[in-house]
Amino acid sequence: MVDRTIRLGIIGLSSAESWAARAHVPALKAITGYEIAALSTSNIDSAAKAAKTFDVPAFFDNPVQLAKHPDVDVVVVAVKVPHHRDLVTAALDAGKPVYCEWPLGNGRQDAEAMAALSRDADVTGFVGLQGRASPALRYIRDLVKAGHIGDVVSTTLVGSAGAWGATIDPRLVYGLDRKNGVSMLTVQFGHTIDGLCWCLGEFSEISATLATRFPMVKRTDTGEMVPKTIDDQIAVSGILQNGAVASVHYRSGSSSVANFLWEINGTEGDLVITSNQGRLQYSDFRIQHGPGKGGKLADMVVPEAYKLVHTCAPTDMFYTLAHAYTLMHKDIVNGTSHVPRFSDALVRHKMIESIETASSTGSRQAYL
């Protein structure tokens, strides 16, 4: 199947603790078609060390050099959000396609600039809204589009972020501060609502209630109480473009009940998607079909054709990312468009901004 090896330059592949090391490296090991040709980190010593650890031939402390390196076909940006725009700009300026983790920008304005740059430079910007690569989600989307439950009447999603509650892992402390662009709203809710909208359509109007119920949280390492300025409760509702009414409640921490419960109610039946954890981008979903009118649920198995990777399991955190990389390979080699682009990310950023505006003003918003 694979007719070309794509050489990646990964910005942010530093220590074994980095996101790139924990997710991207195992995802790439699970598939064929890629090699990691270069990496960059913030200083040359850590870059050299990482290059040795991950067996990467070229290393830099300068992302511009990485982007310009002749052995790099595609740049991967896997660092903290406030740096995305500069790094993406460096890659696009070098004429290299880029895969940038979600959230694309630190706010809508960043994302708008990056989408414009990708468009003007005519260089593809892929975004890490990886949920769209999930076999289960692609199957759900196809079921809905094929009219398996008739017309969609309404949908309800109740989810838990698994974090951002009363306590905080020290690695996530930077995600407590609104200005860093990494929050429950942008990341966990962002991935989750992206999956819902990708399957059912965008909101034509949206109302929102955001709140911070734990303004001080305890570090799990030191026990210290630290301030949190991000929202840890997100309730949105509205009308989708197809007329369906959508209600989503996304909470911090974990629930004893519905860490992930997603009902899609149609004129001819229901789909129910559940998981024991609430982050759509990693979830190993159970999909059930109900005939409607209170009828009994029956399990649905994701057909084999949706599973593109067989060397890791749906319960692996990097399973969906391995699928995203597989689809990106197709997009690059075959010119398809499976992986979401910066323009898709911009829509999601606009939605998130509209949710913040709806909550702060109390007025329903549109974002398309």
Place this chain on the structure above:
Amino acid sequence: MVDRTIRLGIIGLSSAESWAARAHVPALKAITGYEIAALSTSNIDSAAKAAKTFDVPAFFDNPVQLAKHPDVDVVVVAVKVPHHRDLVTAALDAGKPVYCEWPLGNGRQDAEAMAALSRDADVTGFVGLQGRASPALRYIRDLVKAGHIGDVVSTTLVGSAGAWGATIDPRLVYGLDRKNGVSMLTVQFGHTIDGLCWCLGEFSEISATLATRFPMVKRTDTGEMVPKTIDDQIAVSGILQNGAVASVHYRSGSSSVANFLWEINGTEGDLVITSNQGRLQYSDFRIQHGPGKGGKLADMVVPEAYKLVHTCAPTDMFYTLAHAYTLMHKDIVNGTSHVPRFSDALVRHKMIESIETASSTGSRQAYL
């Protein structure tokens, strides 16, 4: 326990098909402390027939005469909503306490006038928000108030009305027209949200999305398509007075999944209340407690002390109403205040009006 028999005059106890006959008569048969002393219907022939059927000594086609009858201690109003105000006024004018079915008025203005009349006349107006008499709900409320799950952080309720979907029972056709005051919003959602607010507190601010997804519905008897002007999708969210974020999605028809799923998430654990049908005022609930942080759920059994009626089962449609009558007896004889009053109904009517305003204007509302 019972030290006085209260003599009821029931307005609307007509045929065996009437709501009073299907709910009030069996509820009263299940308990002691009451007798049905009089009834009235819209014409004297049907009243005479009903009096014979239900073995009621006095009958009228005139509610003023019923209210003035010396053998009537308390007037029960169990007719269609547009008639409530006139009939309640007749009872209060006669100085008789009245139990009026919910919705109290055909809109907030009606309810306001009736609450004012009850207050000015110093005659008690009880309202049929019977969910508050449910043993399960009283237990849930006490658990929350006792801090069994710590402070309430958030709550989610997903429910199905069981009706008002694509088809309509001929007996409910009058509930398709917004002007009749009997709708999914006022009745099934009204009872349900009343239970939530009674346990957790009122909303200090509320956003709402209402929609009619089935503007034409099929009569189950004739197959004829008839128009529906009421909302069959209700999504509300907001902040409760205690700061908790609440999200409620209430849908027409039945779901294969969550006909009733109510999570109450606290700092020290979760409560989960489920039922196979979505109307809180009738529901036979399963109550489970979760220790939080994704811990395992354990069933909680409603203590015997909450069960005031043992001659019918929680699955009987009139079980909660039998409890409401039992509590009303205590209120009248002992001067307690268990059963909600017109002032409580007015709060609920104001909330419903605010939901309609929030939906039509797109602006968050307050109603207290």
